[in-house]
Amino acid sequence: MLDKRLTPSAVISALRDGMTLGIGGWGPRRKPMALVREILRSPLKDLTVVAYGGPDVGMLCAAGKVRKLIYGFVSLDAIPVEPWFRRAREAGAFEARELDEGLLQWGLRAAGMRMPFLPTPVGLASDVMRLNPEFRTVRSPYDDQTLFLAMPALRLDAALIHVDRADRFGNVQTLGPDPYFDEQFARAATHCYASCEELLERLDATHSVHARYNLIERSYISGVVAAPFGAHPTSNPPTYGWDLEHLQAYAALASEADGWESYRAKYLAGAESDYLARMGGAARLTTLALPVF
Amino acid sequence: MSAAFTLAELLIVAASEVWRDNGEVLASGIGVVPRLGASLAKLTHSPELMMTDAEAFLVEEPVPLGARGDYEARFSGYMPFARVFDCVWGGRRHVMIAPIQIDRFGQTNLSAIGDPQRPKVQMLGMRGLPGNSMSHPNSMFVASHSPRMFVAGEVDVVGGVGYNPARWPVGASAAHVDLRHIVTDLCVLDFGGTEHAVRVRSLHPGVTLAQVKSATAFPLQSQATPPSTALPTAEQLAIIRRLDPHNLRAGVIKGNPPGDSTRAPSA
Numbered sequence: 252m253l254d255k256r257l258t259p260s261a262v263i264s265a266l267r268d269g270m271t272l273g274i275g276g277w278g279p280r281r282k283p284m285a286l287v288r289e290i291l292r293s294p295l296k297d298l299t300v301v302a303y304g305g306p307d308v309g310m311l312c313a314a315g316k317v318r319k320l321i322y323g324f325v326s327l328d329a330i331p332v333e334p335w336f337r338r339a340r341e342a343g344a345f346e347a348r349e350l351d352e353g354l355l356q357w358g359l360r361a362a363g364m365r366m367p368f369l370p371t372p373v374g375l376a377s378d379v380m381r382l383n384p385e386f387r388t389v390r391s392p393y394d395d396q397t398l399f400l401a402m403p404a405l406r407l408d409a410a411l412i413h414v415d416r417a418d419r420f421g422n423v424q425t426l427g428p429d430p431y432f433d434e435q436f437a438r439a440a441t442h443c444y445a446s447c448e449e450l451l452e453r454l455d456a457t458h459s460v461h462a463r464y465n466l467i468e469r470s471y472i473s474g475v476v477a478a479p480f481g482a483h484p485t486s487n488p489p490t491y492g493w494d495l496e497h498l499q500a501y502a503a504l505a506s507e508a509d510g511w512e513s514y515r516a517k518y519l520a521g522a523e524s525d526y527l528a529r530m531g532g533a534a535r536l537t538t539l540a541l542p543v544f
Numbered sequence: 545m546s547a548a549f550t551l552a553e554l555l556i557v558a559a560s561e562v563w564r565d566n567g568e569v570l571a572s573g574i575g576v577v578p579r580l581g582a583s584l585a586k587l588t589h590s591p592e593l594m595m596t597d598a599e600a601f602l603v604e605e606p607v608p609l610g611a612r613g614d615y616e617a618r619f620s621g622y623m624p625f626a627r628v629f630d631c632v633w634g635g636r637r638h639v640m641i642a643p644i645q646i647d648r649f650g651q652t653n654l655s656a657i658g659d660p661q662r663p664k665v666q667m668l669g670m671r672g673l674p675g676n677s678m679s680h681p682n683s684m685f686v687a688s689h690s691p692r693m694f695v696a697g698e699v700d701v702v703g704g705v706g707y708n709p710a711r712w713p714v715g716a717s718a719a720h721v722d723l724r725h726i727v728t729d730l731c732v733l734d735f736g737g738t739e740h741a742v743r744v745r746s747l748h749p750g751v752t753l754a755q756v757k758s759a760t761a762f763p764l765q766s767q768a769t770p771p772s773t774a775l776p777t778a779e780q781l782a783i784i785r786r787l788d789p790h791n792l793r794a795g796v797i798k799g800n801p802p803g804d805s806t807r808a809p810s811a
Contacts, residue, residue, distance in 0.1 A: 277625065324669035332667055340656075340666040349655060351674035351703075353629045373633070375716045376705040377674040378660055390715060398715030428600040429624040543611055544598035 255421040257474040259289040259523065262444045265474075266290070266409055269318070271299040273359070273405070273440055275412035275433035276485060278305040278326045279493045281425075283413040283446045285481035285523055290316065292519055301359075301405050303352065303432065305485055306498065309335035313511040317345045321405060323352035327498050328542070334505035349382045350374075356432050358405035363438030370399035410440035413482045414466070415490065417447040418454040421472035424464040427488045437467040446478035448490065480527055480536045492541040497530065549776045551729060552577060552793040554748060554803035555685070556784055557776045558727045560584040562683040563593055563638060569680070570594045570623070570637040576609065576792045577727070578640035578685050583787050584780060600624045610790040632672065635720055638681040640727075641673070645692075645699040646684060648742055648762035650706030650723040650735055652677070653699035660701045673703030681722045687796055689728035691761035707740035729797055731756050732773055737765035746773040749805035775804070 263286075266272070276282035287307045290298075297318040302308050304325030311317050313335040325336040339345060350358070351373055361369040370389055373379075375398065380386055389401040412433040414423040423445050425433065437443040451457055480487075484494035484501070504510030518526060530536060559581025563571045571593040573582035579598070583606030586593045597607050602621035623631075631637045643652035644667055654671055658664030676682055682704065686693055698708070705711065705721060712718055723740070726733040730751045737743035744756060744766035757764055776784070784793070794800045 322669060324671045326668055337666040341663060343662050347661075349660075349670050351670050352672045353632060353675040356626075356629060371633070372717060372720075373675040373678050375678070375713060376702075376708075376711040376718070377670075377677075378655070378702040379670065379674050382660055382701075388713065396715060397717050398713055431625060 253420045255472060255474050256419050256450065257444070257476050259286060259446075259476050259478065262286060262474055262476055263289045263293045263295065265442065266295055268295060269297045270408040271301065271406065273407040273410040273436040274300065274302040274307050275410065275431060275436045276305065276307070276482070277303045277429070277431040278324070279328050279485045279498065280305070280429075281413050281427055281431065281482050281487050282307045282485040283411040283481065284483060284485055285446050285478035286411045286444065286476065287311065288519060288523065288526065291515070301355070301407060303355065304333060304336060306333065306501065309333040312336050312339035312345065313505070313514070315344070319346040319348065321348040321350060321355070323350050323355045327502065329495055330498065330502050334502045335511075338505050347382065349379070351377075351379060354379065354402055355405070356435055357402045359432065359435040359439040361402060361404035362406040363435060366404060368401035368403050371402055372397075372399055374400040374402070405439055407436065407440035408442070410436040410443040411446070412436060412443060413446045413478070413487065415447065415464075415487070416449045416451060416454060416458060417445055417472075417475035418451045419475070420453070421445075421469035421475055422454045422465060423447065423467065423469070423472060423475070424454060424458060424461050425466045426461075426464055426490070430466050434467045437471040440471075442473035443467070443471050444474045444476065445472055446476045446481040448479055448481065448487065450475060450477035478523070480530075480533070483527075483530060483536060486542060488541050491536060491539045494530070494539050549781055549803045550794070551748070551801045551803040552796045553776050553781060553784055554773060555727055555729065555796075556580045556584060556793065557780050558732050558773055559640060559683075559685060560588065562640060562725045562727070564589050566590065566593065566638050566681070568592050568594060568636070570596075570628070570631050572637060572639040574639065574641045575685060576788070576796050577687075578642070579609065580784055580787055580793060581640065582606070584783055587783050588780065596623045606787060608787050608789055609792050629675075632675050632679050635680045637676075638683070638724070639676050640683040640685055641676075642685045642687065643673075643704065645695050646686070646726065647695050647697065647699045647706070649698070649708035649711075650704070650740065650742070651699050651702045651708060651711070652684065652704030652706070653701045654703050655701035657700055670703045674705060677704035677706070677721060677723070679720050681724050683724040684726040686726060686728040688798070689730040689756070689759045691759060694760040694762060696761040707735065730759060731770075733764070741765050744770045746771045748773045749775070749803065
């Protein structure tokens with residue numbers, strides 16, 4: 252029978268330099284940060300990253316892992332502009348493909364439907380066209396003859412998402428009130444890996460009543476990784492909020508010349524269990540309050 | 545007549561006006577003044593508006609800003625980001641945002657200052673501006689009316705599209721581009737001038753037309769004597785104070801000045 256359980260390092264060793272990597276979540280919300288940290292500890296490089304960006308994007312930029320970034324925004328919400336992303340962008344450290352938020356989703360949908368593009372008026376008359384010089388337009392074949400942007404498919408070699416529960420078959424459940432676009436990231440990807448707060452034997456046996464929280468069918472999930480507090484320092488409602496204290500410390504380091512080296516030495520040395528221990532362990536992490544908007 | 549009120553409170557009332565007679569659209573106010581404006585609109589002249597709890601659920605009673613104490617939001621429907629996107633492209637929304645630059649065509653920038661390929665200052669990114677502006681009514685909020693905000697020429701990065709014919713390729717449809725009001729700390733502007741030119745709609749108490757023109761780097765159309773912006777009523781002020789129990793509105797305009805004509809003209 253299927254067994255998709257993987258260690259974080261097994262996920263990372265399935266990735267290759269130069270891959271296109273989609274990351275689920277939204278800004279500082281439900282990011283698969285344990286897997287992102289595993290990438291930060293690895294030699295993986297030259298990534299094309301597709302994301303509604305938060306500290307995932309900021310950290311990958313800070314560590315020099317990003318060759319090209321496809322994004323609609325990169326934000327920590329309470330800190331509106333992600334400072335490490337800002338620093339890398341102003342230094343010209345990566346190729347920037349800035350998109351409208353809806354276009355990003357449209358490109359993922361095209362990939363999931365195995366279409367080369369999907370039409371939309373959005374992007375025309377804006378600098379989306381200037382910042383994405385490879386974009387082409389298409390004319391309606393019907394009587395209206397209207398011109399549209401042909402939003403190209405954003406095909407992902409791999410996608411990373413974080414969920415609340417998973418089982419060995421790859422069934423997943425996400426309890427947060429907003430699914431964001433995790434489903435579309437999974438459908439657009441050749442392989443999707445889900446980190447989870449809780450890894451169970453069979454969700455049908457223990458959480459049948461919560462099947463409605465299944466965002467994406469298991470055929471799209473290639474691997475599941477046990478990662479309690481794996482979204483930290485981003486939020487994972489309804490279980491825990493973002494760690495504003497940590498995000499502020501992380502953000503402050505962006506104005507120091509060797510700030511990333513400090514961050515890496517202080518927080519990323521060792522394994523994920525060391526990281527969680529440095530963050531105060533479950534005793535502190537379970538007390539992180541959900542943000543009020 | 546109304547009790548003493550701040551400029552921020554006057555602006556919230558002016559912001560609420562953009563959602564009058566909009567029908568059952570999603571009223572999205574991004575930022576303290578726009579959000580309070582949308583909430584005030586729903587609680588006074590336009591109860592048919594739809595609104596979220598600022599996360600993923602629809603509410604019929606606007607939720608107060610900040611920590612809520614004993615207040616418990618009651619949900620009437622569901623509006624995660626995916627549905628917001630659907631509302632945007634379907635045209636059933638009116639958003640008010642606070643851009644970093646606006647030009648005479650109504651084009652807006654939230655992305656960056658400087659060359660888009662290598663910006664001097666990177667800001668948030670496009671966010672939803674291209675889609676919002678292409679799809680449904682849009683209004684804007686400006687906390688500090690200045691020539692750096694209302695730029696000469698075009699904005700550095702065009703996120704929100706506007707009425708610039710040179711930007712529209714042949715065959716593209718601008719049928720749903722619908723720019724409404726710009727509420728600033730000096731006045732209310734709209735796009736009702738010749739060929740959608742920016743026009744002065746009303747001046748706030750104590751503000752002169754010359755002052756507005758000198759704070760705007762492109763020409764403004766105007767009547768010789770524009771009307772005065774409506775002052776908040778006691779009822780509106782009571783609602784605003786209830787919706788903003790932590791007085792976040794006091795931090796919106798530098799110095800939190802009063803809103804009546806005793807306000808000193810700013811430099």
